[in-house]
Amino acid sequence: MPFFTSTLLRPQTLFQSQPQSKTLISLLLPLLYRCPISSSTSPMASSSSSEATLREVLAEKQAAVEAQAEAVRTLKARPGTPQSEIDSAVESLKGLKLEVAAVAKRLQAEGSANGEGGTGGLSKDAFRQTVVNTLERRLFFIPSFKIYRGVAGLYDYGPPGCAVKSNVLAFWRQHFVLEENMLEVDCPCVTPEVVLKASGHVDKFTDLMVKDEKTGTCYRADHLLKDYCKEKLEKDLTLAPAKVAELNHVIAVLDDLSAEELGAKLKEYGITAPDTKNPLSDPYPFNLMFQTSIGPTGLSTGYMRPETAQGIFVNFKDLYYYNGNKLPFAAAQIGQAFRNEISPRQGLLRVREFTLAEIEHFVDPDDKSHPKFHDVAKLEFLMFPREDQLTGKSARKIVLGEAVSKGTINNETLGYFIGRVFLFLTHLGINKERLRFRQHLPNEMAHYAADCWDAEIESSFGWIECVGIADRSAYDLRAHTDKSGVPLVAHEKFSEPREVEKLVITPSKKDLGLAFKGSQKMVVEALEAMPEKEALELKATLESKGEAEFLVCTLGKTVTITKNMVSISMEKKKEHQRVFTPSVIEPSFGIGRIIYCLYEHSFYTRPSKSEGEQLNVFRFPPIVAPIKCTVFPLVKNDQFDEVARNIARALTKAGISNIIDITGTSIGKRYARTDEIGVPFAVTVDSVATVTIRERDSKEQIRVAVDEVASVVKEVTEGQSTWADVMWRYPTHAASSDE
Amino acid sequence: MPFFTSTLLRPQTLFQSQPQSKTLISLLLPLLYRCPISSSTSPMASSSSSEATLREVLAEKQAAVEAQAEAVRTLKARPGTPQSEIDSAVESLKGLKLEVAAVAKRLQAEGSANGEGGTGGLSKDAFRQTVVNTLERRLFFIPSFKIYRGVAGLYDYGPPGCAVKSNVLAFWRQHFVLEENMLEVDCPCVTPEVVLKASGHVDKFTDLMVKDEKTGTCYRADHLLKDYCKEKLEKDLTLAPAKVAELNHVIAVLDDLSAEELGAKLKEYGITAPDTKNPLSDPYPFNLMFQTSIGPTGLSTGYMRPETAQGIFVNFKDLYYYNGNKLPFAAAQIGQAFRNEISPRQGLLRVREFTLAEIEHFVDPDDKSHPKFHDVAKLEFLMFPREDQLTGKSARKIVLGEAVSKGTINNETLGYFIGRVFLFLTHLGINKERLRFRQHLPNEMAHYAADCWDAEIESSFGWIECVGIADRSAYDLRAHTDKSGVPLVAHEKFSEPREVEKLVITPSKKDLGLAFKGSQKMVVEALEAMPEKEALELKATLESKGEAEFLVCTLGKTVTITKNMVSISMEKKKEHQRVFTPSVIEPSFGIGRIIYCLYEHSFYTRPSKSEGEQLNVFRFPPIVAPIKCTVFPLVKNDQFDEVARNIARALTKAGISNIIDITGTSIGKRYARTDEIGVPFAVTVDSVATVTIRERDSKEQIRVAVDEVASVVKEVTEGQSTWADVMWRYPTHAASSDE
The missing domain is CATH 3.40.50.800 (Anticodon-binding domain)
Known part of the structure; x- marks a missing residue:
């Protein structure tokens, strides 16, 4: 999930920061952080019953998808069906598929909350409590500013925690930066607005918030709705099966709800402020960046960066030059990132300031092979491809080379990094049986992303996303090229000039603007992105009929294009070089989360000879030991x-x-x-x-x-x-x- | 100077951030940063003439001090002189002494700008330009967000710079943290207001600013005044000697001017906004911290920390416990710090975000010996004690052991760290002939500080403070004890209880408040801090006369104390332990400045055989080499x-x-x-x-x-x-x- 990655950039939920809170299972350390105990730490019995219900819901939804798919086929086969009718049926089908994906995701999260892996016979809660007590007593971490009663979501690393962190980072540098000759950079946290405007964070890096209308206390809208549904499911034994299915469905699609839909649900269920029972405001987006002002005038807005990646993207041109104008190369950065969570309630896993280690590997989009892929091709470990999630299966061991050759993993470079991340984590002491690589479902992934996998580590809270590995295509460099006017592109010089017949698509922005207003940009992009065959067909239709229907995926519908809106031709050109925007493959590491999971995987107890009590041990490998x-x-x-x-x-x-x-x-x-x-x-x-x-x-x-x-x-x-x-x-x- | 330290905490200029901008000499990299060329990069001839003038001014002031001292002696010797008259003469003497100190400081800065150490025959400006061009061309640094035209005071470390930085930090950890078994911690940058209120930053961490009354453009008031004086001195050859002396004097005492005094001078000289010639507002304090808001309500103010030290102080209790409740011990922290400079115009040396490495060594105030002092006692290097500065001498080589035994350096622990800092810097490649340890003058030092030394490195800009090493006494722990109510103290358990006769001073806060209002706190502190002898004398006077004159150093005057205001007695008590607030000795490293100076010290050119041009070389030792x-x-x-x-x-x-x-x-x-x-x-x-x-x-x-x-x-x-x-x-x- 994109907590640590800049992966998610969908039209509707661009940079939504916590679309996967479900899979994380609320991490609560109640003794330490004085938070109310969430229903997510409920007894396993109810988890299991909810799992059974989910399986029913999934089967139901899948049946609906099949029925709708059949309906679409029928419509398409029937001559003379209006395009609008087909479009609308396709839309419904897409919606149903998203629901299936969401339920599958939830099922998988539920499943992971069961079992008792690695807790040495203790219940998960008791195990966690023992680990966390030890960690706090021995100052692995300290709630920040404790003598002033602390601040939610801020933690210090005490002496042993700080040593572990610096060991993990030193090994990260050795394993990635040194091994791959990456170009490491170090950019400031204070970032001017224009950069984060270009990246989309200023407009879309939000969570939906509601306020207690009397006290002004703020809550995350999705949390309240989820808590309500879970509590109902657990405590109300008289619920009708239809109601059970409905509540499970709401939880499953929570991430995909708009502000209006969320607001309507809160109203429908009569949900009020948890502490006061006062009425709540309508949900509205709250930007998660810490805002500040650069310089003394108060006129220059800045933010504390929510990720380190943008610092690399804006330096692409210099870094490419530094690398001798050659691709591929990778840049890397370790640093603080900041997210002003509305109400952080998941202890050490959901914090307001954290250390990220990010890699941006720039590669020719036409050649994503990797010269060292053979070094990792034979590795075999737990993977959880999209199809397996959608059909309710579990993660299974797959040989990395096969996953790439069969196309499960999109390309060699992405596969190479997945392999290197596996080696990195297991070398630190993460148990390889409790580490899986989960592919993003279609609704988790940005529209431009080619593929995306999360390294998830199983802890007492379920499977926690600790590393995101995404092929983000050319999105980021294009966004900064557009905003800054500085072309962030690469060149491939030909040894001798090539005569090429080249498709030239020239959308008329003016005419398209008049016709499509706000959607103009997406229509332009879709036109420009047409493959040759489709473009020539469109050209023929426009010439014969004067207009044509044209599917714009990013709008999710077809539009009518007239002849004046685009010119399409094949032209002969002599080319000396190819100019293109590189693709970016981005492994992004949440260092704090990796360390927390490492604590759990390393912890065990053994009897004390002298007193019969249990002694605590962390079996850190020497490389990690503080x-x-x-x-x-x-x-x-x-x-x-x-x-x-x-x-x-x-x-x-x-x-x-x-x-x-x-x-x-x-x-x-x-x-x-x-x-x-x-x-x-x-x-x-x-x-x-x-x-x-x-x-x-x-x-x-x-x-x-x-x-x-x-x-x-x-x-x-x-x-x-x-x-x-x-x-x-x-x-x-x-x-x-x-x- | 306290740019990197939390050293300065004086009644009037608490945490003034740039009291030593003079000694730094404006660092301008005009080609890179599009700043106007400052008069500080003026030709050396005029520097030298200004040096001569300064020597005259110094002689003049010293004569005035001697005359005034004589006057005080005469007054004191004359029976029946009213105390108020003596006080006022003493005040004048103090003021004159401060002026001498300021002129001495300025003279020393001027002196350092001459000579051509280490530039291989090039002029300093040309040398600097060559170094900086090389650094930027090879991406040692990059102006941040360059494609968006950058932000003043923010720089990225590009690949080789980032590697140098991480090598320097790794060696710092080895040389200090590992060697001394320091407790390293890692605290967030986002800091709630209460912490920085306690430390004094919210109220006093300010620079004086003026605004162009029409355009709103902001300037540092002291910069404008200094620029005016320097330009006059350099360009106006008709200046009368008295005027020359006056302008030099203004520059010398710049740091000690209040807002009112600065404003008056700006008016007197008719200084207007440099770009528009518009009138300027009166100077007013601008807080240099980046402000933000924690959480969604907008009600909880936070700041980006201006130093890392506070994160350690607030954790003192836990860290002391972690160390087995034993003193001495040191905690350390490496991390980002932030200062929202009004108009950063000194390139890489004066930035808005930077990396600090800070050590807080906690020690029993009654025993500041250090068990490893003998390891460094024989080191001999350039020191610049206070007395030498005040008498216009130069820095000279002194054996560290002698500096401590003669009391030039206040105590062994402070001396030990000075020695360790010397070893650290020279091991990195800093030329030991261009490194000196300069003691703070009385007006640079906080009233509570026992002693303070800066490691200054000579660069093409003059002597740059890169490390501050201060004995801050108990100030910081007391401030947080007072604000939080959590006692940050240490205990020394006695092997058997001791019967002690103990002086008990109990000021009556109520009566003192009525009498002294806002100054009550300082009177209380002064009463409580009285040594036994003085207290018993005061007791006797109060008992015989009902009132007594009492000097309050922090107020700079004597006040009249009446019998009801304080009770003083000697009481017998059985004590099992001693409870006390530890002293803090704080070495604070500006990592970016050290690295910049290292670049200059490492750089040289040699002829290229093939083309007759010069080749650039950095002679980094392997430990630093990127x-x-x-x-x-x-x-x-x-x-x-x-x-x-x-x-x-x-x-x-x-x-x-x-x-x-x-x-x-x-x-x-x-x-x-x-x-x-x-x-x-x-x-x-x-x-x-x-x-x-x-x-x-x-x-x-x-x-x-x-x-x-x-x-x-x-x-x-x-x-x-x-x-x-x-x-x-x-x-x-x-x-x-x-x-």
């Missing part, structure tokens, strides 16, 4: 302390982050304390000549000479050796009875 | 290309950033291209078995077997070996005639 090694003198003793300090110094010198704990606490407690922040190795000083190194998860220990410690820890931390390798090389040591 | 190694096949040839690709792959695998250039251009041109972005090593493939590695600055080459290349480059890049080491181990290779 601290790589701890150093403990076994007993308090000046000599041991001195050895410990020397080892710590040697580790620091080798670039290994470490902490030294010379408190008198028992060694078991000290191990437990560092297991809980995921430190992979612990050095215990029990003599002045040799010491032990303990591995966190196996609790195995080896005995190593003092002056070798830093190099051994460096080896296993940086991946030159595995723990098994060094276990082989050094004598093992029996764990102390204290553990 | 790309560590380039790989070139000597001639275009499939075999060589293949070898080159394999070497590039091996380098990438070893984590060495590299680019491969298989264009057919001459090898000399390809070397020149990478020298210009500071790549330290170039591999040339001239056979399939062995290749050459060339070092950028010496242009020496060694011959190395293909499969050893990656490890050799890694060694010299990561510092395990020097180039001299590997020159010794491998056969040298004569440079191709092409170079």
